[in-house]
């Protein structure tokens with residue numbers, strides 16, 4: 001059974017909704033989930049036009065291949081989800097309530113037997129079929145509380161469901177506007193600024209009350225006038241919040257304190273509500289869902305209070321994860337064999353559900369060339385995590401594109417920028433790169449088994465969901481990832497995790513002793529997180545960042561001595577190197593540093609440069625090597641000229657013209673000269689030295705088998721080789 005979950009981009013009456021996306025469950029397994037913004041390239045885009053098209057293409061299926069389509073909406077009634085979009089006519093389309101979808105996502109991904117499930121966001125469905133742009137005039141969902149177990153997910157309580165009531169999501173949004181941050185999307189700025197303020201500037205005069213377990217905010221909602229709402233709230237409770245801040249205005253102490261005040265109010269009152277819920281609906285497990293729980297300071301506080309043994313926040317607790325909730329709801333409630341554990345999601349690798357982007361060198365080089373990045377140098381190191389750990393530990397931030405993207409607003413290692421948390425400057429540099437406010441903090445990724453050494457309290461946080469207090473003596477050691485209030489928004493990783501981020505962390509710990517990396521999402525200010533190879537290269541080309549991982553490749557804009565120290569490049573090339581061009585004749589390269597060589601190649605051939613660190617060789621040709629009938633090896637890479645990482649490179653046998661299956665080194669190739677030629681200018685002598693009878697035989701083999709698509713105008717790299725067994729020389733990178 002194949003189920004599609006998606007959330008609408010517009011209400012039936014035309015209100016634009018945010019954070020769309022699609023998820024697919026196939027035979028009880030979540031196989032893909034991607035937010036709309038990643039494919040439309042519009043930040044926080046709603047709906048599913050681009051994302052649906054992308055997954056259908058990727059999986060080679062059509063809408064007819066879905067047995068069930070589950071849609072949700074908000075700011076209108078639940079059943080309106082079936083109207084006003086291009087899937088309206090699907091044969092088996094059902095709808096799910098907005099908050100119930102959030103609850104399903106959190107509970108079924110938690111792996112708990114039973115739990116109290118709390119959903120808080122800016123608003124879900126209305127309980128009315130009246131169509132109104134002023135949806136807050138209607139009864140609606142804002143806070144919903146469920147009890148879930150193996151057999152049911154049951155609504156047990158709500159807050160703020162009457163017309164005009166203001167829930168925590170709307171309240172926080174209003175303060176975010178008041179503080180000049182523009183929209184609810186920037187609520188994280190209010191949260192970050194709160195760490196710099198005094199929570200007690202206004203005493204303990206809360207703007208939220210709780211009576212008999214029910215939360216009250218003495219304020220009427222006017223979603224069109226959030227600033228007026230805060231002003232009115234201050235007047236009502238007798239507090240002077242000062243004037244609203246203009247977006248360009250300096251941040252003053254009143255603004256910091258106001259951020260701290262609203263953070264204190266929602267935290268303290270939410271804890272009171274949880275106490276009441278726990279008393280009335282006892283459970284040792286708590287699931288938190290809805291966009292409000294992107295507030296990792298609130299989540300950290302809830303964990304710290306210890307009311308529940310286990311607290312689970314899913315990745316993408318906001319509406320970008322709603323597509324998953326919808327799909328799970330469909331799979332669980334409509335006849336699949338899904339058990340409550342089918343969708344358990346507790347590791348960062350469980351949420352790498354984006355599109356599959358295989359990267360081969362021809363595609364990569366074409367994207368690099370089309371992006372105008374001819375001056376970049378590409379490597380394919382053997383031990384990429386070690387190289388990255390060393391680059392990061394020497395203050396080089398590295399952008400990472402690895403495997404499938406993670407769903408959710410936080411990159412967890414697949415679409416990340418990694419930096420050294422020990423370097424305070426990294427925070428300023430990355431805030432500039434991402435056009436963020438100076439006070440925004442970055443998150444550490446850390447091995448779970450070393451959390452106790454670094455933090456006063458910690459919690460399982462694979463999705464960067466909890467801010468926890470950092471030990472005092474540690475704060476100064478990792479200043480780039482500790483907030484002003486001493487907390488860190490941790491991402492915990494299991495030791496031994498075979499993920500790329502886990503491997504880099506292992507190597508970073510090995511190099512520095514510190515089991516922590518700064519991990520932030522790979523995007524520039526205002527951009528969604530990169531999804532495709534093209535997005536990654538474009539973002540990289542325009543950002544002040546020097547190194548980019550693209551699956552097994554490393555692309556570097558500017559070479560520095562550290563690339564020689566890391567063994568990625570020879571310090572000199574004391575061999576004859578020449579460029580042969582029919583019109584220009586033969587040019588001999590006189591320089592001997594890699595920088596000069598690369599510049600010379602790029603200038604003379606217009607090609608990008610790939611640094612080779614081993615020779616794969618088809619086993620049929622090995623005998624030509626052994627009988628000295630092969631003195632050269634001629635290599636082609638689209639749009640590229642090659643240089644070797646050093647003069648002695650290992651020879652790895654292959655079963656065909658592909659990659660070697662093992663790194664077992666049987667022979668070594670000592671490079672004694674390099675010539676760059678256009679393929680059409682190869683002579684019989686070139687062919688003979690490479691072990692071919694004639695240019696005709698060589699051209700036939702090259703264009704039909706080894707390098708299909710190779711044209712006469714393309715540049716090839718000819719290595720003159722002296723073969724030897726290499727003795728005890730080891731492969732270094």
Ligand SMILES: [Fe+2]
Pocket residue numbers: 098102121122123124290291318319
């Ligand atoms: Fe929501």
